[in-house]
Amino acid sequence: MRDGYIARWKGAEYDSSPDGAHVRLYSPTGGDGFVQVAEGRYRRGVPIEELEDFFYVRTVGTWRGEPFIVLGESGDWLRLEYRGGRSDVARSLGLEPYDAGVYQIWAPRGEVSDITEQAV
Structure with missing residues (x-):
């Protein structure tokens, strides 16, 4: 059940949250500049203009x-x-x-x- 912000970046969808001119992307696996913030949870900030899509x-x-x-x-x-x-x-x-x-x-x-x- 999804309920929240979704961002599409480099062809993949991520749970996300807005942060001013940036969006925080969350991934369960990391990679590509993501930093581990908890076990099984990785985060990366991306400028909003780099996103392919951003919606709730x-x-x-x-x-x-x-x-x-x-x-x-x-x-x-x-x-x-x-x-x-x-x-x-x-x-x-x-x-x-x-x-x-x-x-x-x-x-x-x-x-x-x-x-x-x-x-x-």
Whole structure:
């Protein structure tokens, strides 16, 4: 489940994060100027003009007929955030209030349909 910035550099896609005029690229394997920052995690800064593409991607799906963002996964469970904007619906689904107007829940993967990635 992807949810975050993606940069395409030298034909490959990397998890990334903006940093002013640069973008930090993250790789599980290193190489090509990447520096290890943790076990299995390497980072390299690249000027934004060197990127072939830079965008935000999130994974979305439907649970019990309502739209959700898929935030993460743990085994056969998905962490979902309601994006329908109706607090009465959120409460009727038994969602947990996370912040003002933000509702989340863990749901079995098998109950979530139409899982797709969206570039935003």
